[in-house]
Amino acid sequence: MKVAVLGAGPAGLYFAISMKRRNPAHEITVFERNRPDDTFGWGVVLSAETLDNLAANDAVSAAWIREYFAYWDDIAVVHKGVRTVSTGHGFCGIGRKRLLLLLQRRARDLGIELVFESEIADPRPFMASHDLVIGADGLNSHSRATFAEVFKPDIDVRKCKFVWLGTRQKFDDAFTFIFEETEHGWVWAHAYQFEPETATFIVECSEQTWAAWGFADMTREQSIAACERIFARHLGGQRLMSNAGHLRGSAWINFPRVLCERWSHKNLALLGDASASAHFSIGSGTKLALESAVALADYLHSEPNLEAAFDKYESARRTEVLRLQSAARNSLEWFEDVERYLDLDPVQFNYSLLTRSQRISHENLRLRDPEWLGGAEAWFQSRSGNTDNVRRAPMFAPFQLRDLKLKNRVVVSPMAQYKAVDGCPTDWHFAHYAERAKGGAGLVYIEMTCVSPEGRITPGCTGFYAPEHQIAWKRLVDFVHAETEAKICAQIGHSGAKGSTQLGWHQADAPLPGGNWPVMAASAVGWSPANQVPRAMDRADMARVLGQFVTSAEMAARCGFDMLEIHAAHGYLLSSFITPLTNHRTDDYGGSLQNRLRYPLEVFHAVRAVWPAHKPISMRISANDWVGEEGVTPAESVEIARLLQTAGVDICDVSAGQTSIRAHPVYGRMFQTTFSDRIRNETGMATMAVGNIYEPDHVNSILLAGRADLVCLARPHLADPYWTLHAAVQLGDRDVKWPDPYLAGRDQLYRLAERNATMGLKV
Ligand SMILES: Cc1cc2nc3c(=O)[nH]c(=O)nc-3n(C[C@H](O)[C@H](O)[C@H](O)COP(=O)(O)OP(=O)(O)OC[C@H]3O[C@@H](n4cnc5c(N)ncnc54)[C@H](O)[C@@H]3O)c2cc1C
Numbered sequence: 166m167k168v169a170v171l172g173a174g175p176a177g178l179y180f181a182i183s184m185k186r187r188n189p190a191h192e193i194t195v196f197e198r199n200r201p202d203d204t205f206g207w208g209v210v211l212s213a214e215t216l217d218n219l220a221a222n223d224a225v226s227a228a229w230i231r232e233y234f235a236y237w238d239d240i241a242v243v244h245k246g247v248r249t250v251s252t253g254h255g256f257c258g259i260g261r262k263r264l265l266l267l268l269q270r271r272a273r274d275l276g277i278e279l280v281f282e283s284e285i286a287d288p289r290p291f292m293a294s295h296d297l298v299i300g301a302d303g304l305n306s307h308s309r310a311t312f313a314e315v316f317k318p319d320i321d322v323r324k325c326k327f328v329w330l331g332t333r334q335k336f337d338d339a340f341t342f343i344f345e346e347t348e349h350g351w352v353w354a355h356a357y358q359f360e361p362e363t364a365t366f367i368v369e370c371s372e373q374t375w376a377a378w379g380f381a382d383m384t385r386e387q388s389i390a391a392c393e394r395i396f397a398r399h400l401g402g403q404r405l406m407s408n409a410g411h412l413r414g415s416a417w418i419n420f421p422r423v424l425c426e427r428w429s430h431k432n433l434a435l436l437g438d439a440s441a442s443a444h445f446s447i448g449s450g451t452k453l454a455l456e457s458a459v460a461l462a463d464y465l466h467s468e469p470n471l472e473a474a475f476d477k478y479e480s481a482r483r484t485e486v487l488r489l490q491s492a493a494r495n496s497l498e499w500f501e502d503v504e505r506y507l508d509l510d511p512v513q514f515n516y517s518l519l520t521r522s523q524r525i526s527h528e529n530l531r532l533r534d535p536e537w538l539g540g541a542e543a544w545f546q547s548r549s550g551n552t553d554n555v556r557r558a559p560m561f562a563p564f565q566l567r568d569l570k571l572k573n574r575v576v577v578s579p580m581a582q583y584k585a586v587d588g589c590p591t592d593w594h595f596a597h598y599a600e601r602a603k604g605g606a607g608l609v610y611i612e613m614t615c616v617s618p619e620g621r622i623t624p625g626c627t628g629f630y631a632p633e634h635q636i637a638w639k640r641l642v643d644f645v646h647a648e649t650e651a652k653i654c655a656q657i658g659h660s661g662a663k664g665s666t667q668l669g670w671h672q673a674d675a676p677l678p679g680g681n682w683p684v685m686a687a688s689a690v691g692w693s694p695a696n697q698v699p700r701a702m703d704r705a706d707m708a709r710v711l712g713q714f715v716t717s718a719e720m721a722a723r724c725g726f727d728m729l730e731i732h733a734a735h736g737y738l739l740s741s742f743i744t745p746l747t748n749h750r751t752d753d754y755g756g757s758l759q760n761r762l763r764y765p766l767e768v769f770h771a772v773r774a775v776w777p778a779h780k781p782i783s784m785r786i787s788a789n790d791w792v793g794e795e796g797v798t799p800a801e802s803v804e805i806a807r808l809l810q811t812a813g814v815d816i817c818d819v820s821a822g823q824t825s826i827r828a829h830p831v832y833g834r835m836f837q838t839t840f841s842d843r844i845r846n847e848t849g850m851a852t853m854a855v856g857n858i859y860e861p862d863h864v865n866s867i868l869l870a871g872r873a874d875l876v877c878l879a880r881p882h883l884a885d886p887y888w889t890l891h892a893a894v895q896l897g898d899r900d901v902k903w904p905d906p907y908l909a910g911r912d913q914l915y916r917l918a919e920r921n922a923t924m925g926l927k928v
């Protein structure tokens with residue numbers, strides 16, 4: 166095959182090598198605009214595992230690369246003048262120039278022709294004269310641009326500015342992150358040694374800080390001098406150096422996240438950064454490029470024709486690329502938002518940084534550096550007021566709100582059971598909630614309990630509007646207090662436009678087949694075309710419903726509930742006031758956020774006045790309508806939280822969505838936790854996170870990273886009322902209290918877990 170490779174970066178060179186290794190008869194030419202040794206950049210990070218994969222593809226070049234590998238195990242974080250080191254991370258790095266020179270040598274040895282100083286602006290002539298053309302021309306690929314309408318690139322230019330520098334200062338003991346506060350804002354560096362004499366030193370900051378420093382108008386020399394001043398304390402008198410001769414001006418850039426809908430067209434395939442990029446903070450760009458090069462060469466030899474080979478290449482590599490890009494996005498967003506975390510204690514800041522990509526979990530950190538993690542856990546426990554046994558996982562740390570003391574941070578999230586009769590909880594509710602209270606969670610919620618018959622979502626929803634409701638709920642609360650250590654929270658709400666609908670396991674949110682009751686909401690906006698159009702509430706309606714909230718809160722207080730939550734999320738009545746999607750009012754209760762929150766806050770103040778002063782009140786909000794700027798955005802939810810905080814709400818239960826049928830939620834593990842993180846760290850308000858959190862590892866990492874104060878699990882508690890007790894067994898924690906009659910079961914479970922652990926099995 167006659168092959169033209171456009172670009173002699175890691176992707177292009179390694180592809181050429183991999184092709185030639187599979188069939189020496191291929192006639193391969195690599196075209197590169199630069200000279201052989203004037204590459205930009207300093208060191209790149211790979212892993213020992215990546216190199217093992219490369220050795221299977223070409224042992225010769227892998228052995229050469231290995232010879233020059235710099236290894237380091239530690240990550241040091243310098244923040245607020247404190248240097249914290251954790252170990253067990255296992256990286257290796259090599260100079261980018263060294264890597265390219267080795268690959269060039271190997272390519273030449275194999276008979277590949279390398280043509281330097283040859284700028285290729287258009288791949289089409291090569292497509293006509295060659296059997297196969299590889300667009301490996303990097304982030305700003307001309308190959309990709311030429312066929313943009315086919316490849317459909319999605320280029321997301323990220324917020325931070327960075328410059329890739331080098332230094333002779335030694336960073337050979339650890340991959341080092343340095344955060345420096347300057348007169349114009351925070352600036353940070355990612356520093357790592359890649360050769361005995363040289364380290365990479367990437368300097369990064371927000372666009373605002375960059376503008377305030379005037380980096381845009383500086384020459385390269387001025388820019389470097391400014392960075393040297395900022396990091397003087399860490400450079401030991403060494404200079405910073407640039408080798409980005411190909412970039413104009415001061416060489417600062419914004420990282421472009423590249424993803425293409427397609428990677429091939431006719432006989433042209435995109436490879437490496439030209440097809441997909443991964444942010445440097447997870448150090449995987451070169452790995453992706455090299456591994457994709459191997460995969461493409463493989464398929465070109467296993468498949469009958471180019472089309473089939475390209476199909477396989479795209480489907481096989483896309484999953485891996487998306488996986489890495491997702492981790493890279495978490496990581497780069499953490500750096501973009503880092504100013505949110507800089508006030509954290511250095512221990513928590515460090516933990517937050519290490520777990521930023523969500524690829525490293527709590528237990529994974531324990532494997533890497535048990536001592537460091539143990540210290541961080543002890544810090545968390547002591548800060549939570551636990552002085553007895555500080556070597557416990559964060560989920561088992563106590564938490565206090567007003568006089569409410571929770572024994573741990575796990576919460577059974579509110580979940581409607583749809584089993585009530587005329588609003589009255591039944592034996593089902595007693596059995597269901599009693600079981601969850603025995604299951605070890607610190608706090609158990611009852612479902613949204615409605616303030617009036619019309620305020621119910623379905624005919625099966627529970628209420629707080631009749632004397633028999635109070636009797637039934639009190640029986641449960643008394644049991645929980647007498648027999649368990651759990652605390653119990655009542656969630657009160659009104660369904661608004663989403664009322665008069667079917668039971669959850671019928672057609673959720675769909676109108677009842679017959680006998681609908683009239684509904685009302687902030688404005689006359691129906692939930693869906695199939696639902697009733699609600700009456701827009703007038704002031705009399707608002708006063709009446711406010712009174713119903715107060716009566717319900719009084720009832721909950723008489724039952725002895727430990728905490729109260731006002732449901733202002735998920736499109737129900739109070740939520741319909743908050744989101745502009747359903748609040749079209751032109752009076753004092755519509756328009757600005759202040760106005761949209763006026764009624765929910767009036768309800769809160771009225772409820773607060775009758776709720777015992779020593780007991781806390783929470784509000785649940787939808788922190789994202791998932792419809793873009795038209796609805797509540799995560800940024801606006803921070804303002805919502807600020808208003809709740811100012812009003813005296815003790816904790817914000819941060820949910821999201823269910824406010825519009827037009828929503829496009831982005832699901833994933835812990836997908837709503839980011840909203841809680843933002844609110845907690847931007848306002849200082851206590852938060853609860855919820856949404857697809859299902860493993861002890863998730864709970865522990867959310868807590869220790871300071872992303873929430875409490876963690877709610879809903880569906881996991883439907884599947885397992887004893888979720889917390891079982892998590893303790895999994896973590897080997899024996900300080901949880903089991904109900905006395907169940908002690909024999911507890912002992913057996915711990916024994917089995919120990920036996921399984923010695924046999925290498927999971928509990
Ligand atoms: C600051 C920074 C730090 C990074 N750190 C790491 C790291 O630690 N680990 C890691 O794995 N990755 C890292 N990367 C990413 C890594 O550099 C790239 O992902 C990797 O180089 C991709 O290889 P490539 O061959 O696709 O692209 P490139 O390395 O960009 O190679 C493309 C080549 O094509 C040439 N070219 C471009 N246009 C033309 C043209 N018109 N005609 C001829 N030739 C052309 C270029 O000169 C270049 O040599 C980092 C990137 C940056 C920006």
Ligand SMILES: Cc1cc2nc3c(=O)[nH]c(=O)nc-3n(C[C@H](O)[C@H](O)[C@H](O)COP(=O)(O)O)c2cc1C
Binds near residue numbers: 580669855857
């Ligand atoms: C069956 C069921 C009923 C629910 N009922 C309520 C409710 O009454 N009030 C509420 O605020 N959220 C309710 N939710 C939402 C949950 O509290 C939680 O926010 C959501 O399920 C995401 O958490 P998970 O991924 O742990 O399930 C309900 C969820 C389920 C699955």
